[in-house]
Amino acid sequence: MFKRKDLLGIQDLQREEISTILDTAESFKEILTRPIKKVPTLRGKTVINFFHEPSTRTRISFEIAAKRLSADTINISPSTSSLIKGESLKDMAKTLEAMNPDIIVIRHSAPGAPHLLAQVAKFSVINAGDGAHEHPTQALVDLLTIKEHKGKIKGLQIAIVGDILHSRVARSNIFALGKMGAKVRLIGPPTLIPPFIEQLDVSIEHSLEKGIRDCDVIMLLRIQLERQKRVFFPSIREYARLYGLTPDKLIKAQEGVLIMHPGPINRGVEIDPRVADAPFSLILDQVTNGIAVRMALLYLILGGKR
Ligand code: CP
Numbered sequence: 209m210f211k212r213k214d215l216l217g218i219q220d221l222q223r224e225e226i227s228t229i230l231d232t233a234e235s236f237k238e239i240l241t242r243p244i245k246k247v248p249t250l251r252g253k254t255v256i257n258f259f260h261e262p263s264t265r266t267r268i269s270f271e272i273a274a275k276r277l278s279a280d281t282i283n284i285s286p287s288t289s290s291l292i293k294g295e296s297l298k299d300m301a302k303t304l305e306a307m308n309p310d311i312i313v314i315r316h317s318a319p320g321a322p323h324l325l326a327q328v329a330k331f332s333v334i335n336a337g338d339g340a341h342e343h344p345t346q347a348l349v350d351l352l353t354i355k356e357h358k359g360k361i362k363g364l365q366i367a368i369v370g371d372i373l374h375s376r377v378a379r380s381n382i383f384a385l386g387k388m389g390a391k392v393r394l395i396g397p398p399t400l401i402p403p404f405i406e407q408l409d410v411s412i413e414h415s416l417e418k419g420i421r422d423c424d425v426i427m428l429l430r431i432q433l434e435r436q437k438r439v440f441f442p443s444i445r446e447y448a449r450l451y452g453l454t455p456d457k458l459i460k461a462q463e464g465v466l467i468m469h470p471g472p473i474n475r476g477v478e479i480d481p482r483v484a485d486a487p488f489s490l491i492l493d494q495v496t497n498g499i500a501v502r503m504a505l506l507y508l509i510l511g512g513k514r
Pocket residue numbers: 262263264265266267337343346470471472
């Protein structure tokens with residue numbers, strides 16, 4: 209069951225709702241392999257993509273997802289909107305509402321921006337990443353990718369490595385993996401692990417070699433320099449030496465371990481190119497699954513039934 213006007217985060221989703229989204233996404237994957245990859249399901253609906261921060265994967269996959277379902281799509285960026293003339297987010301929402309769109313997909317550097325939009329407007333809102341708060345659609349993509357490759361999520365040991373402090377992907381994945389019964393271990397330098405995070409039922413390890421030993425999946429994160437207001441480690445080189453996943457560190461992990469990364473990757477920093485391009489790396493599978501998950505969300509939010 210999924211009966212929501214908006215998707216603002218994973219924290220307030222029920223396990224059953226997550227399962228519905230994943231099952232729906234699995235069924236949509238078939239459409240993406242057809243010679244004509246389009247169905248009329250959302251004909252007459254309008255989806256606006258408003259990305260206030262840069263994005264390749266999320267923005268393009270939402271646009272493709274909407275087009276595959278025959279919805280009309282419109283893209284707005286800060287430089288092409290009246291926000292640069294001083295219009296507030298609330299006034300922009302009311303203006304868009306007057307044009308009667310069905311869904312706004314929003315990415316914003318301010319945590320809570322999608323929640324504000326959802327409160328003031330009648331259209332549906334999907335959070336495509338708000339500051340360091342949540343990135344719910346990325347976590348759903350990651351769940352689908354793990355389920356496809358491991359056949360299950362429950363009981364798996366998942367490591368999330370790197371800049372946890374500034375990562376909305378980490379937060380959404382901690383909620384999502386926990387709700388689906390996986391065990392989450394956060395690995396990184398103490399300065400990049402948020403205080404009190406263990407209250408979210410995660411374990412913490414500061415040594416990469418020790419932390420990855422018994423993991424089924426290793427999820428690497430980019431260092432979010434754009435969100436770091438002070439220095440959290442001596443240098444990128446030092447970080448890469450201790451926390452960059454190289455083939456010789458990966459030898460310490462168990463056989464069958466899978467590598468994930470939400471992207472964009474910084475080769476040679478958090479991930480060695482030989483790991484990023486290895487057959488056991490799911491980075492591009494995550495990108496492919498992004499379209500099916502976003503099709504499922506547009507469909508379910510606009511009233512579709514499983
Ligand atoms: N994973 C992710 O959000 O990538 P983009 O910033 O390219 O959308």
